[in-house]
Amino acid sequence: MTTDPISPEALDKLADVAVKVGLNLQEGQDLVITAPVEALPLVRRITAAAYRAGAGVVTPILSDAGITLARFENAQDASFDKAADWLYAGMAEAFKGNAARLAIVGEDPMLLAEQDPEKVSRAGKANSIAYKPALEKIANFDINWTIVSYPTVAWASRVFPDLPEAEAVEKLANALFSSSRVLDADPVTNWTDHNANLRKRTAWLNEQRFDALHFSGPGTDLTVGLAEDHEWHGGASTATNGITCNPNIPTEEVFTTPHSARVDGVVRSTKPLSHQGSLIDDIEVRFEAGKIVEAKASKGEAVLQKLLDSDEGARRLGEVALVPHSSPISQSGVLFYNTLYDENAACHIALGQCYSKCFLNGGDLSSEEIAARGGNSSMIHVDWMIGSAEMDIDGILHDGTRVPVFRKGEWA
Amino acid sequence: MTTDPISPEALDKLADVAVKVGLNLQEGQDLVITAPVEALPLVRRITAAAYRAGAGVVTPILSDAGITLARFENAQDASFDKAADWLYAGMAEAFKGNAARLAIVGEDPMLLAEQDPEKVSRAGKANSIAYKPALEKIANFDINWTIVSYPTVAWASRVFPDLPEAEAVEKLANALFSSSRVLDADPVTNWTDHNANLRKRTAWLNEQRFDALHFSGPGTDLTVGLAEDHEWHGGASTATNGITCNPNIPTEEVFTTPHSARVDGVVRSTKPLSHQGSLIDDIEVRFEAGKIVEAKASKGEAVLQKLLDSDEGARRLGEVALVPHSSPISQSGVLFYNTLYDENAACHIALGQCYSKCFLNGGDLSSEEIAARGGNSSMIHVDWMIGSAEMDIDGILHDGTRVPVFRKGEWA
Ligand SMILES: [Zn+2]
Ligand SMILES: [Zn+2]
Ligand SMILES: [Zn+2]
Ligand SMILES: [Zn+2]
Numbered sequence: 001m002t003t004d005p006i007s008p009e010a011l012d013k014l015a016d017v018a019v020k021v022g023l024n025l026q027e028g029q030d031l032v033i034t035a036p037v038e039a040l041p042l043v044r045r046i047t048a049a050a051y052r053a054g055a056g057v058v059t060p061i062l063s064d065a066g067i068t069l070a071r072f073e074n075a076q077d078a079s080f081d082k083a084a085d086w087l088y089a090g091m092a093e094a095f096k097g098n099a100a101r102l103a104i105v106g107e108d109p110m111l112l113a114e115q116d117p118e119k120v121s122r123a124g125k126a127n128s129i130a131y132k133p134a135l136e137k138i139a140n141f142d143i144n145w146t147i148v149s150y151p152t153v154a155w156a157s158r159v160f161p162d163l164p165e166a167e168a169v170e171k172l173a174n175a176l177f178s179s180s181r182v183l184d185a186d187p188v189t190n191w192t193d194h195n196a197n198l199r200k201r202t203a204w205l206n207e208q209r210f211d212a213l214h215f216s217g218p219g220t221d222l223t224v225g226l227a228e229d230h231e232w233h234g235g236a237s238t239a240t241n242g243i244t245c246n247p248n249i250p251t252e253e254v255f256t257t258p259h260s261a262r263v264d265g266v267v268r269s270t271k272p273l274s275h276q277g278s279l280i281d282d283i284e285v286r287f288e289a290g291k292i293v294e295a296k297a298s299k300g301e302a303v304l305q306k307l308l309d310s311d312e313g314a315r316r317l318g319e320v321a322l323v324p325h326s327s328p329i330s331q332s333g334v335l336f337y338n339t340l341y342d343e344n345a346a347c348h349i350a351l352g353q354c355y356s357k358c359f360l361n362g363g364d365l366s367s368e369e370i371a372a373r374g375g376n377s378s379m380i381h382v383d384w385m386i387g388s389a390e391m392d393i394d395g396i397l398h399d400g401t402r403v404p405v406f407r408k409g410e411w412a
Numbered sequence: 413m414t415t416d417p418i419s420p421e422a423l424d425k426l427a428d429v430a431v432k433v434g435l436n437l438q439e440g441q442d443l444v445i446t447a448p449v450e451a452l453p454l455v456r457r458i459t460a461a462a463y464r465a466g467a468g469v470v471t472p473i474l475s476d477a478g479i480t481l482a483r484f485e486n487a488q489d490a491s492f493d494k495a496a497d498w499l500y501a502g503m504a505e506a507f508k509g510n511a512a513r514l515a516i517v518g519e520d521p522m523l524l525a526e527q528d529p530e531k532v533s534r535a536g537k538a539n540s541i542a543y544k545p546a547l548e549k550i551a552n553f554d555i556n557w558t559i560v561s562y563p564t565v566a567w568a569s570r571v572f573p574d575l576p577e578a579e580a581v582e583k584l585a586n587a588l589f590s591s592s593r594v595l596d597a598d599p600v601t602n603w604t605d606h607n608a609n610l611r612k613r614t615a616w617l618n619e620q621r622f623d624a625l626h627f628s629g630p631g632t633d634l635t636v637g638l639a640e641d642h643e644w645h646g647g648a649s650t651a652t653n654g655i656t657c658n659p660n661i662p663t664e665e666v667f668t669t670p671h672s673a674r675v676d677g678v679v680r681s682t683k684p685l686s687h688q689g690s691l692i693d694d695i696e697v698r699f700e701a702g703k704i705v706e707a708k709a710s711k712g713e714a715v716l717q718k719l720l721d722s723d724e725g726a727r728r729l730g731e732v733a734l735v736p737h738s739s740p741i742s743q744s745g746v747l748f749y750n751t752l753y754d755e756n757a758a759c760h761i762a763l764g765q766c767y768s769k770c771f772l773n774g775g776d777l778s779s780e781e782i783a784a785r786g787g788n789s790s791m792i793h794v795d796w797m798i799g800s801a802e803m804d805i806d807g808i809l810h811d812g813t814r815v816p817v818f819r820k821g822e823w824a
Contacts, residue, residue: 028490037449037474044478051486058483059496062449062474066456071470074463078440084471086509090502097498 005170006041006151013182014148015045017249019053021191021236022146023100024245027054032094035104037064039150042104059094061087065111065154071123072115080122083130092133098241101138101145108154109337112277121306124276128310128379139381141237141357144245147340149176158337172334179250179329179341191246198235201254201322201411205232208403210395213320215267215347217391219284224320224349225262227374229360232256240363252329252344255321257358259374261290263317269297270346271385274337278303283384291315292351307351313378319350319358325389325409339383347387347406352378417582418453418563425594426560427457429661431465433603433648434558435512436657439466444506447516449476451562454516471506473499477523477566483535484527492534495542504545510653513550513557520566521749524689533718536688540722540791551793553649553769556657559752561588570749584746591662591741591753603658610647613666613734613823617644620815622807625732627679627759629803631696636732636761637674639786641772644668652775664741664756667733669770671786673702675729681709682758683797686749690715695796703727704763719763725790731762731770737801737821751795759799759818764790 019025031050035043040062047058071079095101112120128135138145156168163171177183181190215222234254238244269283280300285292292315297304308315323330323346330345354375356362362370371377393406404412431437443462447455452474459470483491507513524532540547550557568580575583589595596602627634646666650656681695692712697704704727709716720727735742735758742757766787768774774782783789805818816824 027488030494030496037452040449040476040478044476044482047479048482048486051483051488051491054488056491057494057496058479059499060476060479062476064452064456064472064474066452067459067470067472070456070460071463074460076439076463076466079463079468082442082469084442084469084506086502086506086511087471087499089505090498093501094496094498099498 005166006173007177010173010177010182011042011045013187014177014180015042015049017180017182017187017191018046018102018146018148019049020188022148022246022249023102023144024243025050025053025055025100025144026243028056030056030094030097030099031058031102032091032099033058033060033102033104035060035062035150036107036152037062038152039104039106042150046102063107065108068111072112072119080119081126083126085130088130088134092137095134095137095143098143100143103147104150105147105338105340106150106152106155108152108277109158109274110277110279111154113279115277117278117302117306120276120278121303125310132379135353139353139355141239141355141363143241144239144243146245146247146249148180148249149338149340151176155338159334175332175334179332179344181250195235195246198254202232202234205254205256208395208397210403211398212262212396213405214394214396214402215386215391217388219268220266220386220391222265222267222287223263224317225259225374227257227259227354227359229373230256231358231360231362233358237357248340248344250329250341250344252327253321253323253348255319255358257354257375258317258320258349259290260313260316260376261374263287263290267349267386269384269386270388271335271342272299272337273382273384274339275300275303275307275382279337280304290317307380307382310380311378313376314352314380316351316376316378317349318352318354318376318378318381319383321348321383322393322406323347323387324406324411325387325391342385343383346385347391347393348383348385350381350383352376352380352382417578418585419589422585422589422594423454423457425599426589426592427454427461429592429594429599429603430458430514430558430560431461432600434560434658434661435514435556436655437462437465437467437512437556438655440468442468442506442509442511443470443514444503444511445470445472445514445516447472447474447562448519448564449474450564451516451518454562458514475519477520480523484524484531492531493538495538497542500542500546504549507546507549507555510555512555515559516562517559517750517752518562518564518567520564520689521570521686522689522691523566525691527689529690529714529718532688532690533715537722544791547765551765551767553651553767553775555653556651556655558657558659558661560592560661561750561752563588567750571746587744587746591744591756593662607647607658610663610666614644614646617666617668620807620809622815623810624674624808625817626806626808626814627798627803629800631680632678632798632803634677634679634699635675635808636729637671637786639669639671639766639771641785642668643770643772643774645770649769660752660756662741662753662756664739665733665735665760667731667770669766669787670729670732670761671702672725672728672788673786675699675702679761679798681796681798682800683747683754684711684749685794685796686751687712687715687719687794691749692716702729719792719794722792723790725788726764726792728763728788728790729761730764730766730788730790730793731795733760733795734805734818735759735799736818736823737799737803754797755795758797759803759805760795760797762793762795764788764792764794
């Protein structure tokens with residue numbers, strides 16, 4: 001007899017939460033899923049749950065590590081500046097037609113670590129350009145969308161390199177299921193409570209109308225000006241199409257839009273960043289007037305530099321997010337090498353594109369109006385972790401008054 | 413120790429033949445692959461071979477039986493009139509941009525046999541409508557394309573229901589590899605010879621310029637008028653983009669376009685037709701002036717009737733093809749429940765869309781000009797087998813002279 005390291009019952013519940021809480025999929029709505037092939041047991045369950053909820057057509061687009069590697073190992077140089085434009089343009093069309101979007105993540109975070117960083121970066125850039133029209137619809141929150149995860153063998157083996165495969169998968173699966181709050185008898189009600197707690201935090205922050213946040217901790221002395229008319233969000237949120245969804249499962253963060261020209265000081269990352277199959281560790285950067293003017297990393301510095309050179313907006317911030325150090329994901333002590341988890345374990349900032357929903361009446365603003373308020377624009381959006389148990393954060397009001405927000409990594 | 417029932421070396425050779433002979437993929441050319449998830453070992457090899465040949469971007473779109481069934485088992489009624497329009501429209505865009513097309517088949521031929529035929533037919537029709545712009549580029553031979561197959565467990569278990577799984581897969585794999593002519597030391601040269609033999613047949617048929625073919629055999633007494641300016645094709649063929657490819661691996665047929673208004677008489681199928689997951693057996697139809705006016709089947713008659721009602725052109729012929737009974741696929745004695753194989757085991761006719769390449773200068777003809785010459789138009793193209801060891805075929809010249817073409821299933 002063998003036991004399945006991934007509980008089928010927990011997968012059923014995760015599928016249910018993904019469709020009902022994550023997407024809040026509406027009757028007749030189409031759904032586009034992206035997922036690694038290994039996540040098929042979850043893809044099938046989500047597809048079934050989506051159809052039970054009345055989905056129009058569910059279209060999963062499956063990726064495979066072996067196919068990705070086949071390119072890096074065999075393609076001629078010119079290939080790396082190309083992307084599947086037709087596929088990404090098609091997704092943008094689907095979203096224009098009000099299709100919802102679900103991403104299942106779980107790829108090997110170090111899949112491309114052995115490949116030429118130059119080619120990895122060029123291929124990533126070509127993909128970003130092709131994907132931009134679709135990504136904008138997600139970033140602008142035109143449609144309901146969500147991201148969930150699946151404990152693949154490749155990912156689990158990176159997170160728990162010393163455990164046998166099945167044990168690593170089982171351990172990662174349990175960490176994912178518990179932090180995604182699907183192990184209770186009634187996960188959907190659990191999520192309602194969790195969303196109410198996050199809403200209390202965003203309500204308080206939105207009342208304060210801080211001009212800036214000041215972060216201090218080891219290696220960090222950073223003032224992040226907030227965009228004019230910025231709005232804090234967290235947990236459930238309502239897309240422009242009127243549907244309230246939870247864009248991340250799990251989620252612990254509250255977040256808003258920094259001012260792209262008013263960020264100054266130095267900041268050091270507190271967790272490694274897994275980016276396009278490479279690891280970037282010990283990032284240290286200096287901001288002047290919103291722009292990164294110096295950057296180094298103990299590992300993956302070449303990948304970091306290429307990332308910063310993606311476009312004009314890649315050296316400026318598009319998001320600032322607060323997560324207490326006592327967050328369950330942080331307390332698990334696991335480094336997931338996956339933004340969905342690691343960003344919910346610590347305060348973080350994101351390089352690149354801002355979320356228009358993080359403005360008052362953001363759905364009605366043109367890109368020019370967003371830029372005028374300090375919202376950043378870029379083809380990238382890359383979160384990296386700066387929080388720790390030693391992080392203090394002050395809110396700075398327009399009159400210069402400082403209000404404690406975090407002390408030693410916790411809400412003050 | 414376990415041995416792989418599917419030889420990795422044979423898969424390597426099949427991938428090589430698919431890219432070099434099937435597609436003749438050109439440097440810088442993009443490639444769109446569709447395949448069942450189970451065919452990943454072949455998809456990865458074809459992707460690698462394509463990139464080695466200089467491919468731009470290879471985009472595999474993977475399908476999964478479990479996902480397909482999740483829809484039929486859970487979706488609400490309205491879903492079955494919808495399709496992933498954005499995906500099919502995207503494929504048409506890719507082909508417009510000169511991407512090549514490779515399909516890997518191997519799905520369970522009876523996947524949908526237990527589902528409501530009404531829903532199967534509606535979903536199939538919605539897909540056909542969405543797929544039409546892309547299919548037209550394939551049917552019009554605008555681009556180089558090919559179809560190959562992969563011996564999935566589900567398919568092998570249908571073909572050899574009495575064998576243990578691994579044995580069934582091994583037996584099907586060997587049948588596929590040998591009929592695809594990839595087991596020799598030099599499969600590419602082998603294909604050059606095979607193509608030369610087929611070209612001799614098409615050259616003779618094209619010299620004859622028959623007005624019609626007359627088929628006679630048990631239950632069959634059918635006159636198939638040939639379209640004006642029809643041209644016979646078989647084996648390697650040159651697409652409008654100038655690239656010579658082999659659209660089917662394997663292929664044994666020579667084929668041309670019938671006249672959509674000049675088919676008369678009765679015809680009986682000689683092999684079951686596997687269509688959209690259902691089996692249609694013992695088809696008997698009567699044509700009058702090109703149109704099927706009576707149709708029955710001992711099994712799957714409802715599916716057949718729905719197929720004939722797909723659109724105006726579904727009751728008329730778009731292809732007639734000649735395959736000797738001694739073809740290696742026929743001699744294998746295996747019923748594959750798969751058009752790619754079964755149509756290369758016997759003479760066949762196809763309901764629906766004609767191939768514009770099967771006209772003199774077909775690439776330059778408008779759809780109006782094709783229709784004026786007798787070419788049929790439809791959203792479907794479904795081949796079914798009418799050949800046997802008892803089939804006689806006469807060519808009828810414009811002056812009424814009869815020329816023996818087949819006697820007892822073989823070239824006369
Ligand atoms: Zn965030
Ligand atoms: Zn972010
Ligand atoms: Zn044919
Ligand atoms: Zn055909």
